[in-house]
Amino acid sequence: MRTALTDMLGVDFPLVAFSHCRDVVAAVTNSGGFGMLGAVRFTPDQLDEELSWLDAVTHGRPYGVDVLIPTQLAGRDEGLSADETAARVPAEHVEFARDLLLRYGVIGNGDDFQLRPAAAVQYEEENVKALLDVAFSHPVKLVASALGVPSPELVARAKSGGVPIAALVGKVEHARRQAAAGVDLIVAQGHEAGGHTGEITTMVLTPQVTDAVAPIPVLAAGGIADGRQIAAAIALGAAGVWTGSVWLMTEESETDAAVREKFAAASSADTMRSRVRTGKLARQLRSSWHDEWESAGSPGALPMPLMEMISDSAFQKIGQAAAAGSPEAYSLQSYFVGQVVGMLGSVRPAAEVVYAMIESYIEAVARLTEISADN
Structure with missing residues (x-):
């Protein structure tokens, strides 16, 4: 199959798979799609290690790197350090989080609750530049920017290196x-x-978006987990698709066993957009964490990255407690996932998911062709 995306990236099928897990990225790339590694959680040294591994196992097949460059971030305009930004987190929010974890048995009476200032470090300009330095030192075939417009420096650098740059949008004006x-x-x-x-x-x-920015290629994202939805995206004018949630239920993914179990039991109505994980509206699986923070007694969500300093630390402890068998911690467990969670089913190898997508795409196109022929 050939589209503007397959020509741009040198892939067999117009499928981009976003994942924080290098194993998923490699599996999709090696199966004819395009793996996209989310870099935001890595230090530059860690990213270099991940990309070196990808270079070795993909054998020249194409993959890319995604970074987050938020245009609005608490403390950024004032030039605050991560620790100085952490000092802006109100005591009542820290106490609410500690009390929540205490009530659910995640921590004990004598345990302290500490913020995670690294949640701010990952968005600092110097850190993002360092991550991009690492990315451009490897044979990446695409760099993507989310939550904001890439700087002129980034665009110029990508173009000078012959690396296409992508951006995620949710409105036509953003496109x-x-x-x-x-x-x-x-x-x-x-x-x-x-x-x-x-x-x-x-x-x-x-x-x-395809009409607004033509001839720039557009990918459809959101609600895509099989080939029928890929066919629909192509019919809408897209050059391919960008997928994420579907890879969370693969054998290679980073998803905790407790989260996978909750995904398998979830319907599409069990997700919600909320600020209580990152400080910006993000769709995730609804859990007791959301119910507590959205309740009348909650101090409310803080802006990014202040809320992440709380939630990152809390979910590390929640994950550990849930893995140890705590039902209360299990009720708090959550992860970012789209409405397609209701059709993810059982855990499968990532390559099997790719091949199933290709097969169901072919079947969908064949049905359309039959309809056209009948008429």
């Missing part, structure tokens, strides 16, 4: 802004997607 900035590929991410999303659904957003 036009990215096009003006010089990006090579735009991902139209719909309301139903996991993680940070806007208000407009993929079915509505994709054709509007």
Whole structure:
């Protein structure tokens, strides 16, 4: 199959798979798709190690790197350090989180609760530049920027190295802004997607964005887990798809066993957009964590990255307690996932997911062809 995306990236099938796990990235890339590694949680040294491993196991097949460059971040305009930003977290929020973990048996009476300042470090300009330095030192075939317009320096650097740059958008006006900035590929991410999303659904957003930024190729994202949905995206004018949630239920993914179990039992109605994980609206599996923070007695969510300093630390402890068999911690467990969680089913190898997508895409196109022939 050939589209503007397959030509741009040198892949067999117009499928981009975003994952924080290098094993998923490698499996998709080696199966004819394009693996995209989310770099935000890595230090530069860790990212270099991950990409060196990918270089070795993909044998020249293409993969890319995704970074988060938020345009709005608490403390950034004031030039605050991570520790100085952490000092802005109100004591009542820290106490609410500690009390919540105590009531659910995640920590004991004598245990302390500490913030995670590293949640701010990952977004600092110097750290993002260092991550990009590492990425460009490897044979990456695409760099993506989320939560903001890439800087002119980043665009120029990518283009000088012959590396296309992509950007994620949730509105047509955002797409036009990215096009003006010089990006090579735009991902139209719909309301139903996991993680940070806007208000407009993929079915509505994709054709509007393709019309607005033509001839720049557009990928559809949000609500895509099989080939039928890929066929629909192509019909809407997309050059391919950007996927994320579907890889969380693969054997290679980073997802905790307790989270996978909750995903398998979840319906599409069990996700919600909330600020109580990152400080920005992000779709995730609803849990007791959300119910508590959204309750009348909660002090409310803080802006990014203040909320992440709380939730990152809390979910590390929640994950450990859930793995140890605590039902209360299990009720708190959550992860970023889209509405397609209701159709993910059982855990499968990532390569099997790719092949199933290709097969169901072919079947969907064949049905359309039959309908056309009958008429």
